[in-house]
Amino acid sequence: MAERHRSEAREPGRRGRLVAVVAALAVCGGTLVASAGTASAEPGGDGVATAVGAVGRADGTGGTGTRDPGRRQTEGAVSVTATDPDGRPLAGAVLRLWRESNGTPGLQPETDTGIGDLCTTAADGVCARTVPFGSYYWQETAAPDGYLPADPAVLGPLTLDQTNEQTGVTVRAVHRPLTGRVTVIANNESGLPLAGTDFRLWRETNGVPGLQQDSDTPASDVCTTVKYGVCDRTVPLGSYYWEETKAPEGYLPPDPPVLALTLDRTNQPTGVTVTAVNRLGTGRVSVTKTDPDGRPLAGAVFQLWHDDNGTPGLQTDTDSIHGALCTTAADGVCARTVPFGSYYWQETAAPAGYLLPTQPVAGPLRLGLDNYRAGVGVSVVDHPVTGAVRVRKRDARSRAALAGAVFRLWRESNGVDGLQSDTDTGVGDPCTTGADGECVFGSLLAGRYYVQESAAPAGYRIPARAVHEVTLDGREGAEHAVLLTVDDERLPSGPPLPETGGRMPPAAGAVTALGLVLAGGALVAVARARARTRRTARRGA
Template sequence: MSARNWALGLAIGAAVAAGTPAAALGADTSGERPAAAAARAPLPGGLGPCVPGDCPSPFPPIGSNGIPVGRDNAVNIFAGGDFRVRGTASEAEGRLVVLGDFDQDKQAGGDQRYNVGVVGAGSLVPPPAGGDFLTTGRDVTVADGERLLADTGVVRHGGSLTGTVTGTLVADPDAAAPYAGLRDRLTAASQCYARVEGQPRPATGTAVNSGFETLFTGDGTSPLQVFNVDADLVNPGAMNGQQGIRFARIPANATILVNVLGAARTINTFSGGIADTDPLNAYRERLLWNFPDAAAVNLNGTGQFQGSVLIGNQASETVVTLPGMNGRFFTTGSVTHGSSTLPGSGQEFHAYPFTGDLPECGPGPEPVTGAVSVLKRDENGAALPGARFELWRETNGQDGAQFTGADPDTRVAECTTGADGRCSREVEPGTYYWRETAAPAGYELPADPVFPLTLTADGAEAGVGVTVDNTRLPQPVTGRVAVRKVDAAGGAPLAGAVFELWREANGTAGLQTLGINPDQRVGAECTTGADGRCSREVEPGTYYWRETAAPAGYEPPAQPVATVVLTAQNAPAGVTVTLPNTRRSEGGGAVQVLKRDKATQLPLRGAAFDLWKEANGTEGLQTAGANPDLRIGSGCTTDAEGRCGFRQLEPGSYYVVETAVPPGYVLPRNPVTGPLVLDANTPGATVAVTVDNRREGACDCKDKEHGKDKKEKDEKEKDKKKDKDKKKEKEREKAEKPRS
């Protein structure tokens, strides 16, 4: 059986049914376990233990040399909703399964990488090479300029993939199907661990918050130590700041179950350390923090948090900003790793197993359930995809739905209608509310977006649904505003002119591009093609086409801004303005660019350059502000010989600006070369400039040899010099010795 299939079998419980050995589920075979302990009851689907094959025993403390000390194909992180990477979060060790979207958009200015599977610091027990490191049910999105690193592993995604991702990428619409059932099973288990027949599970110990710490004191004998906490683990005397976490009177090999009750909970702690000398670390593999109800969970502080985490509310949002999470992490909702609004740096998930003995939570009698659904249609009865709904359950005994306040109803799920226009959820009997939160594109929200419906036990088999019709938004009047660039002499269209489109927005006549209240920029720059045209589809208004670079060989116009007015009346035909440019006189000077590989000195194709002329009398190049220099050429791209050039240039000072690099290369630290002076004394009326680029990951240092290699070479050079000096000294003595 392949490593992937082994893990999938474990994840859905097949391993248990197949008679997996006790060691495979992390059972204690040492003989030290108390005789009174009940038979093992692991997490649903056999989650928790290391998948046998190459599991270290025991798991090592946190290491940072990046060298694996074993392999573990178990799921380390599970998210029933979405998984988001924000702030300065850096890595998630072990296998990561996400039923929803994976979205990476880190804080600007920091390390823009995020590792999954294999990491630089952690237990150093990653998944097997070639296994699934990241699995998603929907999209994988990595922001521009960032990288998701899954080297030696597989990223198996059910939806689209956008951005830079390493590893083996596999598009599989059914990627998360083997794990879909885990969400409900984990929710049921979380409730079972916290409650027995609707009442809190009997505790075996106490939890006392004294401000600087919360002390969990067990009974000293029970193999399952149960603590129920209905409060935040924070220091109330220090503005809910950090506090310690300590356990006492916990028998050897006992399992610790901490039920953290409440609708919103925060743990803010400095406890747990990198070294296993920290007392809290000793409980890591048999400690479970269970949040059965919380819709909002915040795990903050500066500690290396110890133990596994289970979050049972499928509508929950969890934010993790602790430097390290050491244990399994299973949430049926969504999780955000790192935060740009909370302190922290380089947050990490570390892969450690859970091997505890939990309460038996068998399936019990099957609950009565049925489908509650909503059908979204347009005014003609056609199904509408893209409507977003929340499903809420009536739980507070007040008439109607309450979504906010001290005692709101309970949010059950979120859903976006598909091609059939439907959202549906299997639930127990009760009163529910479908709440439309976003209408499909081009449609209005209903005046009352809340739709109640009641599911009864008698009607559960048939289910209950509601139909919601949306009205299309009035279509705005639009038309095209265009600029046509032509040769002033012959009227021929000109390619290569660069324009910006601005909309009159500040009530001041004419175009203002700077200051505290400029007009509104519309879209990106546009470069005229062979037909000499740039155009945009816009709503009625006053617009300005602003020429920022003339075609090669042409002078910029004296007035680079042209005004166009689009009205409801002329919108069907559109409005076009023509801007002529005058060709530069024949001759003139030239700037020639040669682009090379910094290491090999070979020419490089595909680098792009702009040319700017010194025009404002201020030293150096200014490309923005109230009085910039003049851009007179753009988009010059090097050919197979690494060359591109600008010609027909008047005397003056120029700057070459590199705007794009060949694939696999990085921009120079300073992409500006200049000033380059063209005058009567310039040989051949041409200034040649060479610009070198280094490959991504190459050393950007003056000496190719550095570090230990350079030190050894320097020592050898010193030894050679000493030998040479000794030889010269002997020759001198021999020459001075008197002959007999």
């Protein structure tokens, strides 16, 4: 029956054309639509093919109706895919399909025929129409957001015929992204550009405001600012973040260190710029002066130096002094608030009674991003100046050295002049003079001391002034001795006085005194008589 219909469709004249339309409807089971009026045969063409092509969806999109595997297909798909230069599909491209109908190569919208409505690409980037055999053009009327229109904007001709009816015919519309410049400028607080600042550019890709490094996309390698403090990149339209990854030497990065910016069609011609203001970094650099036991010392004088030349160690001819001299207070501390950098503390004078260290320079102390909040400090230990007290014991008349005298040393510690053995501090053990008559008390700190004779040598008595004060003022130098000479009087010779068990009664004392006087007089008289006898004997001879 189908063969009979096709034969009738070939008959010339009006009757043949009408039969062709009816036959096509009978075969396809379709419905005659408003566009069926195009069923006339093209010159030299197949009237039946044209008639079947006119059968489709009422919306004019060129639907195929029901295919009959036993007959030759006369329509197929014509499609276009919008992509970026890397072949990724683009949604949002708006295209229109045209049929070549005036016989002139190229699209002439005033004489060629538009097919269907505008088509907007979805996520797969595709627009497609099912149409009769023929030549077609896809015309892009709007590019995807953020992209330039395809060049050329008209794609074709795409020729659909028996050779490609099964696969259809397609074309790709390549769109270059619309780009602009995104710039960051690193300045200090005075607005001067900063070289040596590191930045990285990120593209917002996860739809969550703010930079998320695990889900947004890096858009550049690290960029380091040079003379004018600028980093910039040419990128497609979109939202971006400049992240400052390293501040210039001596500066703090912005807080937070991430700066957002959006490049869109309004600012794409000129680009978009943000400024990262870096504050000069400062912190505390300190030194603490202590004695060997960790006790703070007042009175140490320090000078702070800044390392200017980058050479390890302090060079006073090329490094620079930072601030005035500082003298430690009761807490032993000198401190300065300074910009980031490397510093040295130089001790120029030790506290009274202490020695300068062998190495009076402490450092370098490096102040930077990792420690500026807490500051950086160093402790310097000064050892006390020590001296000695040498006591020499002599016979008060002969000046001969005396062994066996016992001395004890006390340190003045209660603030009251004179020795108070219950509140002043004993130093070391008692010392007994040897054959040279000397006792030495060594390793003494500067201060006031008392030397007390607690026992006289045998046959001598302790002098009425048994306590002597000496002062070590810290200028003697290590183990320098202060000499103290103490003379003792010998006890009288003769038989010991009778023991009375206590104080002698006044009467007994008087008698004793009288007896001594008489005895003395008798001795004198005897001596004089002997002298006269010797003179007489010499004259007789």
